[in-house]
Amino acid sequence: MARGFDPDDDEAYFRDEEVPTGRTTRVRLNEPVATTEDDPLDAFMAEINSELAKSAGSEAFESKMQKAQAMWENDTEDFVASYYEAYEKAPVQADEEEEEVEEAGDRRKKPIEPLPAVDHSQIKYSAVQTNFYTPHAEVAKMTNEQVAQLRVELRVSSTGSNIPPPSTSFAHMAHMLGREIMEAVRQHGYHQPTPIQAQAMPVALSGRDIIGIAETGSGKTVAYLLPMLVHAIAQPELQKDDGPIGVVLCPTRELAVQIETETYKFNKHLGMRSITLAGGLSKLEQFKEVKRGAEIAICNPGRLIDVVKSLTCRALPGTLPRMKGCNLQRCTYIVLDEADRMFHMGFEYQVRSIVQNIRPSRQTLLFSATFPPKIEKLARDILHQPVRITIGEAGQADAGLRTFEHRS
Known part of the structure; x- marks a missing residue:
């Protein structure tokens, strides 16, 4: 069953209770696609839109995020790609700068512990x-x-x-x-x-x-x-808890977003x-x-x-x-x-x-x-x-x- 989250509840992820949510129903090849009206990403997008527009402090940035949300609702553009495009043009906050350096830096200088081996x-x-x-x-x-x-x-x-x-x-x-x-x-x-x-x-x-x-x-x-x-x-x-x-x-x-x-x-x-x-x-x-x-x-x-x-x-x-x-x-x-x-x-x-x-x-x-x-x-x-x-x-x-x- 798909899992839903209250965007105002920071601890929701760490609890195991079921929260009903709507999502596109997966189809087998050559079968019609069934959809539901509710989409948990709508609430998620609204939360991101609000937080980033506030941190950016510019009407232009808010307008871009509203446009990205509209595109998602109309099913014409990928939400993730739209978000990253707006993210790249927004002012970078101090904590975001630290994460950016971590992700873009040379991993030879910042080693990451690999996953433990499996028998x-x-x-x-x-x-x-x-x-x-x-x-x-x-x-x-x-x-x-x-x-x-x-x-x-x-x-x-x-x-x-x-x-x-x-x-x-x-x-x-x-x-x-x-x-x-x-x-x-x-x-x-x-x-x-x-x-x-x-x-x-x-x-x-x-x-x-x-x-x-x-x-x-x-x-x-x-x-x-x-x-x-x-x-x-x-x-x-x-x-539940399966995938990918x-x-x-x-x-x-950048390549991840293109893919x-x-x-x-x-x-x-x-x-x-x-x-x-x-x-x-x-x-x-x-x-x-x-x-x-x-x-x-x-x-x-x-x-x-x-x-x-x-x-x-x-x-x-x-x-x-x-x-x-x-x-x-x-x-x-x-x-x-x-x-x-x-x-x-x-x-x-x-x-x-x-x-x-x-x-x-x-x-x-x-x-x-x-x-x-x-x-x-x-x-x-x-x-x-x-x-x-x-x-x-x-x-x-x-x-x-x-x-x-x-x-x-």
Whole structure:
């Protein structure tokens, strides 16, 4: 059951009583979306609007926040992205400056204690569906020579076993994505898959692990997001204190907001929720969002660890911690976006500890602009028989991948 909170009661989060609240009802693919009239985010948005407008002390800022609230009520823009946009333009208070430095700073200079290791052999996990791939008739009849020529035209290099051919049309994946996602694809102007999307989406939909080497701006967010939505909607619905099912780790708050903006475009068609755990909002407010439950979490590693530790109940040594509203036991799909940047910022041990806390039978996707030795070692440690996809010219990434393949 979804959980609600009184915005005037600061201790509401820490109590366990049920508070009825309305929310969009999650739907299965190809079923109509049912909605309720009440939305707990309306009260939450009003509280944030009041507090930030008062601290900013400007009519212009108040106007921006009222506009953001109106957009949320009209279901035309993502509340989280609107809030961050206004937050960036507002005067920064002293306590916010301290948090900003903490989130934006180099983690090599400010280490974060990783999550404790979990003995997965002591935990019984339920089986989950991961393979949703069936080739379109036009794709299935392509010869090996035609597939190879298509990859040359797309400047895509793929290595691994049993790699599905690229799909150069969203229509070729419509039977896997479902009516609701395809409606969002059309509504938001996605005309044709980019090269990384054309190759990575069929691989991800088949349940395979991926190493994706592609530059920023290549469209990799949609490449892992749409398969993640298909994966999440096929799993049993979240119960109290469950979730998330899909986790995206990324290095910066700005990137987290960009991913959240893309996620929201599709979530509202499916009746699913996403949360963003990054700097800019108080941890208490993020705890409240986690407590309400969400199928997808978009996180900076440090903030996810902070939230997990803050919400963790005591657990026996070597067992999976139970999080009140954030239970990594349900996570079966994890993405490491811009892995090289996360490592450069000093997140390696935090990333490793988060991945280790997630069941071994997960689906893992790693995206990076380069493939240095540290990323190669991480890929070897956490991925299972991955498909390696490189977009563009050969270079450092290709060299690293060749080494990876040779050692494998």
